[in-house]
Amino acid sequence: MHRQRRVVVAGASLAGIRTAETLRDRGFDGEVVLVGAEKRLPYDRPPLSKAVLGGQASPDDIQLLSADRLAALDLDLRLGRRARALDPAGKTLELDDGEPLAYDQLVIATGSAPWMPRDWDLFQGVYPLRTVDDCLAIRSALQGSPRVAVVGGGFLGSEVASTARRLGCDVVLIQPLAAPMARILGSEIALACAEVPLAAGVRLVCGSSAEGFDGGARVERVRLRDGRMIDADVVVVGIGARPVTDWLAGSGVHISDGVLCDHRCATSVADVYAAGDVARWFNPLFEQTMRVEHWTNASEQGAFVARALLDGGRSGSYSPVPFVWSEQYGVKIEIAGVPQPTDRIRIVEGTLAEQRFVALYEREERLTGVVALNSTRSMLKYRRLLAQSGSRGERVDAPSISS
Known part of the structure; x- marks a missing residue:
């Protein structure tokens, strides 16, 4: 060179x-x-x-x-x-x-x-989370156990809700779909996973999205599209990027x-x-x-x-199996491949009820993705299988276990 x-x-x-x-x-x-x-x-x-x-x-x-x-x-x-x-x-x-x-x-x-609708950042107490400075501002705002509303139920919003709850805050998670992470996991798996934040004391407000905020200079309430109002001293917005x-x-x-x-x-x-x-x-x-x-x-x-x-x-080509994991409320969730809510879903290890499982996502009889809850060792096996098969892989024959 x-x-x-x-x-x-x-x-x-x-x-x-x-x-x-x-x-x-x-x-x-x-x-x-x-x-x-x-x-x-x-x-x-x-x-x-x-x-x-x-x-x-x-x-x-x-x-x-x-x-x-x-x-x-x-x-x-x-x-x-x-x-x-x-x-x-x-x-x-x-x-x-x-x-x-x-x-x-x-x-x-x-x-x-971060996506931030126009005028949302005009209120004090409303935060995105992308940078260290954002994080330190939110951490300071969480002192004293305020009422916290998290707008957005993806990985980021779910992790913020988990952390805020662990710090002793009263936490509401607002999500337009049936449950947090339903956009990726599908309703059945997402509803099963929703038992985890509920057990930790997080209030889930699903089926409606945030329309705006009310208050003076500082936010006091989150206004939902269905007319409901959620009291909040601190709002963290995680609705995508x-x-x-x-x-x-x-x-x-x-x-x-x-x-x-x-x-x-x-x-x-x-x-x-x-x-x-x-x-x-x-x-x-x-x-x-x-x-x-x-x-x-x-x-x-x-x-x-x-x-x-x-x-x-x-x-050569950049041909990875997409992979992401998240720790929330003491559990670990991992996602590999490109699962879609419309895919056929099979539970092949564990059960939804015991909150330890492996779910396979299939499209036209092909394996497209894997979701694992507290099953890291099994996820490694299925990630390798996805890497070998991709969109052209054969159907994975694994014993289905009733949920």
Whole structure:
């Protein structure tokens, strides 16, 4: 490799860090410029809704790189700076202060940002959760055991509700579907899992979504679309995230709910790749495009993109089995593959009643996903099976156990 070759990585969270690490680990000795919107050194995000929010860990505990490792990587860090525009013809990335950064190859890893409806952030006491600063603000607000409303019943909202309840707060979880996580798990499995927060003392308000808030300068109530009012001193909003792609307008990079990529994570523009929450790529294993907002994918995709930069076509295709896990209320839930609520669901180990089970999701007699509750060892087996089969796999014959 020649020293003058420069790779610019726009985004300094997990996907960007893994790209930079893998480049160095595979012998790249050119320049690696890492641009990050936050002034903090890169850190891990999953602990924000659990250990950091609950006070068991500090921001320093979740840094992705030690001081020694950071020095060894020899990165040109541009923290507290955002990508503002891309000029593929001139192979230049413009930063928010107007500085142009020339690149030989560019990796887009700008991640996602929380959805927040207009005017919701006008009330004091209403918080998203994406950054360390968000987390510390919520942690401070939870002191004194206030009434907490969590808007959104996905993984993030469920984890925040679990942590707030453990801290002694009166917690209400608001979810428009039949139960938390029903959008992924389907109603039957989600309703079974809902017994866990209920047993912990969390109130579930399902079947209606938040329309807005009432109060003075500070939030006092959550207003639901069906007319109900939920009293709250603190509101945490976790209703999804959007890929950060606005800065790519006019660049020629194709955008559709993320940066569109091929099976090698290459975009529509030469020498530009994408990784992490922002990337929507074609996964040959499941024969579909997907955008995955989970830790495992960000780590694996960042490493793959680095190999693609160095090896070209020899890197092959990025064909992972999507995987995510969550710890809530003392239980562990894991999801692998691409399960859909409309899939046929079979319980093959354990039972829903005992809150320890493995559920297979099948579509047209093909295995598409696996959900496991407190069954990590079994999940490893089925993840390997999904990796071997993908969308073309044969039906999995396992003894069905009545729930």
